[in-house]
Amino acid sequence: MKLLLVEDEVLLAKNVSKGLRLLGYAVDCAYDGEEALELYDLNDYDLMILDLNLPKLDGMEVLRRIRAQNGDFRILILSARNTLEDKINGLDEGxxxxxxxxxxxxxLEARIRGLLRRNFTTSPSQLLCGRLRVDTALRQAWCGPSPVELTPKEYAILEYLLVNTGRVVSAEELIEHAWDSAADPFSNSFRFHIHSLRKKLDEAGARDYIITQRSHGYRIQAPEEKTL
Known part of the structure; x- marks a missing residue:
């Protein structure tokens, strides 16, 4: 999942983004309100973490402008404005x-997980596909009863495919949601991680779950003979 962190305290932004990346999230950082809107317009994010005390353009105005064009985009306010009135205003603005x-x-990470789960179609923290099961709270995958040890990037790819079960996901879309915007889309990193993920799933007993649709992308599907 790809996040946009909007925070003008550079050290805090670096620490939070580092922690989220270690958990497998792709994170872009904006340090003022104008940059936040520019990145929002340029990229496809799953969630924004938004400070309110921002230079150039206040966070509340950023929130209002995004809500004027997109009522579904998930926004988590992270702010030093801590009065009840501040909280009510932030929630009322969207x-x-x-x-x-x-x-x-x-x-913070638990609240991010909670917001990202809101469009999942399985149980609150479980994504299921045949013998495969992913717990988004633990960020752990299983094949049957056995855990599958994945790197953060492999986990991010698998989670995004499972969230989008039933449709083909292009390589560009996977890169958009599992890598930072600074990543080189022409590098071999994506192919390496897809290959490594497939190999680990095959070895765990989930063979042929990730299907390549030539010229279109990837989809995840449990072979009928292996579904529970």
Whole structure:
């Protein structure tokens, strides 16, 4: 999943983005309100983490402009504005959640998980496909009863395919949601991670779950003879 972190405190932005990347998220950073809107227009993000006290353009105005054109995009406000009135205003203007500073990183990540799960069609934290099961809270995959050990990037690819079960996902879309915008789409990194993920799933007993649609992309599907 690809996140946009909007935070003008550079050190805080670096620490939060580093922690999220270690968990497998792709993260872009914006350091003022104008840059936030520019990146939002240029890229396809799954969620925005938005500070309110921003230079150039206040975070509330960023929120209003995005909501004027997109009512479904998930936005989590992360702000030092901590009065009840601040929280009510943020939620009334259209944020999906509001977390005040100082905060615990684990709570931030849990709130991100909660917002990203809202369009999942399986149980709250479980993504299922045949013998495959992913727990988005634990960020762990299983084949049957056995855990499948994946790197953060392999996990990000698998999770995105499972969230989009039933449709073909292009390589460009996978890269957009699993890599930072600075990633080189022409490098071999994507093909390497797809190959490695397939190999691990095959070895775990989930053979041929990731199907290549030539010239179109990838889809995940459980072979009928292997579904539970």
């Amino acid at each position: 944020s999906n959640d509001y977390l005040t500073k100082p905060f615990e990183f684990r709570e």
